[in-house]
Amino acid sequence: MAGGLVGLLDDIAALAKLAAASIDDVGAAAGRASAKAAGVVVDDTAVTPAYVQGLAADRELPIIKKIATGSLRNKLLFILPAALILSEFVPILVEVILMFGGTYLCFEGAEKIYHKLKGDDHDHDVPVVMQGEEAEQKVIAGAVRTDLILSAEIMVISLKEVIDEGFVSRTIIMIVVALMITVIVYGVVALIVKMDDIGLSLASRESESSQKLGRSMVRAMPKVLKWLSIIGTAAMLWVGGHILIVGAHELGWDLPYDIVHDLEESVKDVGGVGSVLGWLINTLISALVGLVWGGIVVAIVSQFHGDSHDEAAVAH
Numbered sequence: 340m341a342g343g344l345v346g347l348l349d350d351i352a353a354l355a356k357l358a359a360a361s362i363d364d365v366g367a368a369a370g371r372a373s374a375k376a377a378g379v380v381v382d383d384t385a386v387t388p389a390y391v392q393g394l395a396a397d398r399e400l401p402i403i404k405k406i407a408t409g410s411l412r413n414k415l416l417f418i419l420p421a422a423l424i425l426s427e428f429v430p431i432l433v434e435v436i437l438m439f440g441g442t443y444l445c446f447e448g449a450e451k452i453y454h455k456l457k458g459d460d461h462d463h464d465v466p467v468v469m470q471g472e473e474a475e476q477k478v479i480a481g482a483v484r485t486d487l488i489l490s491a492e493i494m495v496i497s498l499k500e501v502i503d504e505g506f507v508s509r510t511i512i513m514i515v516v517a518l519m520i521t522v523i524v525y526g527v528v529a530l531i532v533k534m535d536d537i538g539l540s541l542a543s544r545e546s547e548s549s550q551k552l553g554r555s556m557v558r559a560m561p562k563v564l565k566w567l568s569i570i571g572t573a574a575m576l577w578v579g580g581h582i583l584i585v586g587a588h589e590l591g592w593d594l595p596y597d598i599v600h601d602l603e604e605s606v607k608d609v610g611g612v613g614s615v616l617g618w619l620i621n622t623l624i625s626a627l628v629g630l631v632w633g634g635i636v637v638a639i640v641s642q643f644h645g646d647s648h649d650e651a652a653v654a655h
Contacts, residue, residue, distance in 0.1 A: 399532050402479060407525035409483035413490045414517035422494055423510060426502050433502070434589045437495045441582030441629075442636060443488045448575030449633025492582065493520055531567070535560040577622055580629030599624050 425432045497516050501509050534556055541553030588596035602624070603617035 398475065400529060402475065403525055403529050403532065405479050406482045406486065407521055409479065410486045410490055410525065411517065411521045413483065413487045414494055414521065415514065417487070418491050418494045419510075419513055419517065422491075422498050423506070423513070426498055426509075427506065430502060431590075433495055433499060434586055437492065437582055438586040438590075440488050440491045440495070441579040441586060442632065444492075444575045444579030445583070445629040445633030446579075446636040446640070447485065447488075447633075448572050448579065449630055449637045451572045451575075452630070453634070453637050490517075490520075492578065531563070534563070573626060576629030576633060577626045578629075579633065580625035580627065581621070583628060583632060584625060595628070 422433065422436075425436070494513060494517065498509070498513060501512055504512075538553040538556030538560070541549045542557065544550060544553070584595045584599060587593075599621055602620050606616040606620065607613040609616055
């Protein structure tokens, strides 16, 4: 079955697995894995810039640094030890954890759509920069919490591919993957959120072409950030739904997986575009599953907590 983003994450783990035979090969395998990090960037990079909107320009990079530090702490201090222990003694729980993570992603995506449909946009009236340090800390906490789920997906998917390897090799490979993914994702995030400053710098140069490019970059950034937010929401539903479909298959419920697989197979022979159509079918069904399941979770959660969501108000 075409895996979309999760398939690319699987490629990261598959490449890392090449290193399991020899510790000397870890660096080479991790280097090849970095070329496949686009799958992570689609999701993590699309989501994270939303957390620094409304911050003062001189606070953007420090906040991203704190989020990146939190992301690395998530991976190395919490996710990796727990995943390694579970994979050593109760490997089936690795899949269960992945399913819970997928459910959370579905919930986050569906909740954003729910609040958007309700018109809960008043939270943007007061920029974070005007709300003080406490608001910044809430932004960081919200971003790191979301990253915990995304990082768990990355680490667990990668771990599944090397779960049969020796404990030491498995650990080294996963540490390399964690470091590389964090650097790539948050490096790209930093570049995105500073594009407007780069544009202003270009606009102040003497070259007319530089000025024109700089002004275009500044004008484009609000639209870019808006579309990144939309892409991030879609990616949450897509990834979460796909994790649920594949996870259900791994745990013994094959019906959803078989339906998607059969639909993909039905278009694979369409001349020149079969693989693309198969990917689109997989992606759309995964997103629909994510939206439906996420909507159910949002409905359940709202019964216990009402419609208030203070942290989301600051972050979104």
